[in-house]
Amino acid sequence: MLPRRRNAARFAGVLVASAVVSGGVFASSTAAQADEQIPVTVPTFAADDFIELAAQLPATLREAIERDLGVAPEQYLANAERARAASDAATVLRDRGVDVLGASIDGQDVTINVASEADAAVVEASGARVVVGPLEALESEREVQPARDHKGGYGYAYQVSEPDETGAFDLSRCSVGFSGYDPDGNSRFLTAGHCGVSEETGEQFTYPVHHIELDGPIWGTEDWAAEFPGPDLGEFVPGSFHYGDEHDGGLVDITDPEWTAVPQVAGWGGGAGAPDDASVTIRGPIDAVAGAQACKSGATSGWTCGEVLVPVQSTPVGEQAVTGFIFNACMLGGDSGGSVVVGNYALGVNSGSTHDGRTDCDTWNPAQSPTSDGDFSIGYSLATGQYNALTLLGNEWELAVAVATPVVASPEDGGETGPRPTFTGTVEAARSTHKVRLVIDGEQTYEGAVTDDGAFSVAVTDELAPGEHTYEITASYGNFSRSAAAEGTFTSTEQQVEELAVSSPSDGQTTGNARPSFTGTGQPGATVTLTVGDEVFGEATVGEDGSWTITPSADLPVGERFDATVTQSFEGDSQAVTVAGLGITVPPVTIAEPEDGATVTGDVVFSGTVYPGAELTLAIEGTVTESSERVQTAADEWAGELEIGEDGSWTFTPDEALENGEYTLTASAAVEGGDPELTTSETSVSFTVAGEGDDELPDTGSSNVWMIVVGVALLALGGVAIAVRARRNGTTA
Known part of the structure; x- marks a missing residue:
């Protein structure tokens, strides 16, 4: 609400509206815009495609899957990939x-729950x-106890009290979640937060952590305690253990040089x-998806499998x-902190269960749905x-991931290429979260991307000297997970390309066309x-005359500067040219009513159009026609x-009519956040108000000019109209 000011002969009104609606780059996060992008799909997976991989699973794990899941x-494995695809689709949609x-x-039937019909239309x-x-949320009166008691799933033990007068002290044990790294690449594993926090004081333990040597799950035996302390392992990371306030995570450093963490879970x-x-x-990693078949590893009960009933829910644990x-x-009890996986993907760590102190799984009665009775x-x-x-510990810990050695499809080992070859191939089980790195002759390094189906491509952008060259290609995940190197040789031949x-377009060029043609010349x-x-x-x-033209298949980024790269590939030779600082201007604001020069009542x-997501400002000023017959009154x-x-599209309807006179509407x-050169626009029309009636805008009598100032924020995804108002200011200009 902005003040209205008066002087002797003129008026001006300002209307500000934030039109946050779908469209363009600046609204790409809205549901209505998403359906203009590449559709999100959730592919299905046939079990027959996983027979070979299933045969590589440990026999006893196959038995656990068949025993607990009945599949x-x-x-x-096919269901695990379908769950991963559903998880990825949900992430992209968000x-x-x-x-x-x-x-x-x-099974292979996926359901995505959304908040509105508009969201549903996108999905x-x-x-x-x-x-x-x-x-559906879980509703149960069952009490969940922390599974308090160390490769993911291993058991680890630690002292939790000072020795008494007899030298005796209390022990506790838990299970390892997932191997990983600290910010410097040292071994560090994730476990449950409640494992490292004192029940009595809430303070974090500082005692050393020891590995428990086992030849099978512990179940109900206490024999492990007689072997304490056992092999040294590491220590709790100070300040990393969080139990409560919706979290249950902590970190343990592996400090003993005898241990090397690997991206595996004990089977x-x-x-x-x-x-x-x-x-x-x-x-x-993988997100939780209801119905996904998940298996857990823990030092007390080993491998057990089940289904995810609810992906996210706050639950009392202890x-x-x-x-x-x-x-x-x-x-x-004692499985706490252990690993939960879906296929080969890390889902989370064991926190608690309705174990009620039992020491075996023979009497475990699994709940079949969120509303059914049973153990969970x-x-x-x-x-x-x-x-x-x-989210909690990502700055302090990175998941260790096994990365397969890249398989190079082109160029063939020992084959011939042009002076700028492009290396292509696949990395088994890799996704777009992975990267590949190519090193030529141990010196020149090039980076490449991986697609969600594991395919990679790396272009050599420098012209190689004719002759034999060596190469190494490695794949990576995060900062520290690396594959073995795929090595080979190739011969670069002279090629006149x-x-x-x-x-x-040229560097820095702007246009209002979101799909401008790119033209140039190259190798026929x-x-x-x-x-x-x-x-x-x-x-x-490229045509026989050496010319080429590309018209973009989709709109280029609107309202922001961007670089476009054109790459030429020819018989192993690859060249790239980047056009920098291009800009697509947003469609300008328009005024449809009144037309310029029109006479209106x-x-x-007022009506027109504005770029979706832009802030609209209307300003009107003019000279009111004097009338000795009009009696002007005050209006606040x-x-x-x-x-x-x-x-x-926009409209503004004043509640009271304009007086006769000459006006200009701008x-x-x-x-907001866009390049002003690309996102700002202005237009004006001049018009005359001429008409009769009693609905003319009154004046205060102190002048023949008035001013309206209006501020309003409008969220128009639902098309909601909001009243626009202006208040009088008692001061004079």
Whole structure:
């Protein structure tokens, strides 16, 4: 609400409206915009495609899957990939502004829960069933006890009290969650937060941590205590243990040089065998998806499997509240901190369960749904929801991931290439979170990206000298997880390839066309590709005359400066030219009513268009026609109604008509955070008000000029109109 000012002969009014609606780069996080982007899909996976991988699983783990889940191992792996795809789709949709409340899976059937019908319309193209509303929450009177008692799943033990007069002291034990690294690349593992916090004082333990040597799960025996302290392992990371306030995570440094952490989870022979029998390799993290088949590893009960009942829920664990996923695999005291996996993906760590002090899983009665009676467990998520280990401890810890050695498809080992070859191939089980690194002759280094199906491409941008060269390609995840190197040789031959050139657009050029054509010259028969960042916007073949043209297949970034790269590939030769600082201007603000030069009545409704997501400012000024027949009275407040549609169309309707006179209306638009050169625009129209009636705007009598100032913020995703008002200021200009 801004003041209105008066002087003797003129008036001015200002209307500010924030039209936050879908459209363009600046609203790419909204649901309505998401459906204009590449559709999000959730692919299905056939069990037959996983028979070979299933055969590589430890026999005892296959037995646990069949025993606890009632499915074949290959179906378990197919369902795990479907769960990962559902998890990835939910993450992408959230990044695009869709309010995803959760995802669930039943075999290969995926359901995504969203907050509104508008969100549902975006998700419909994914191939998943869409439900508006939250997932079902667990309702149970059962008490959840912390599984208090050390490769993921190992048991570890530690002193929790000072010795008494007899020299005796209390011990506790827990299980290792997932191996990883500290910021310097040293070994550090994730476990449950309650393992390292005193029940009596709430303070973190500072005693050393020791590995428990086991040849099978502990179950109910206390023999492990007689061997304490056992092999040295490490120490609690100071300040890293958090139990309560929805968290249950902590970190332990592996300080003994005898130990080397690996990205594996102890397999316990698939159930009750030795911990190193049938270990499971960790390929990366996964979000919790309802219905996903999850298996847990812990020092007390070894491997057990079940299903995720609820992906995210706050639940009392002991005396504290922990937010995590609820699943129905058996978990006993001492399993706390152990690993929970979906296939080869890290889901979270064991937090607590309804074990009621039992020492075996024979009487475990798994709950079959969130509303059914039965036993259930809580897992503290690695990455799901607001409260998770990576959010809590991500600055102090990085998950260790096994990265497969790249398989090079091109160029062939020992083969010939042009002077700028492009290396392509695959990395098994890798995703877009991975990277590849190519080193030529041990000196020249090039980076490349990996797609979600594991394919990679690395272009050598420098011209290599003719002759034989060596190469090494490694794949990586995060800062410290690395693959072994794929090595080979190739011969670079002299090749007369026409240089790639871009003739249009030029550096720094701007245009209002979101799909401007790129033109240039190059090697006849070569393939040229247009990219912005990691996204491909089109490709073409260079003609016999050496010319090429690419028209983008989708709108380029609007309202912000960006670099576009054109890459030419020809018989192993690769060249790239970058056009820097390009800009696409947003559509300018317009005034449709009144038209410039028009004569209108005093009850005119202003209308026009503005770029969705822009801030709209209307200013009106003019000279009122004097009338000796008019008796002018005071008015303290003027009101009107502003409406801005999702497509940016706007109208402003004053509640009281304008007086007869000559006016100029100016509309200005700007996008917050955008490049002003690309996102600001202004237009004006002049018009005359001429008409009769009693609805003319009154004046105070002290002048023939008035001013309206109006401030309003409008969220127009739902098309809601908000009243526009101006208040009189008693001072004079």
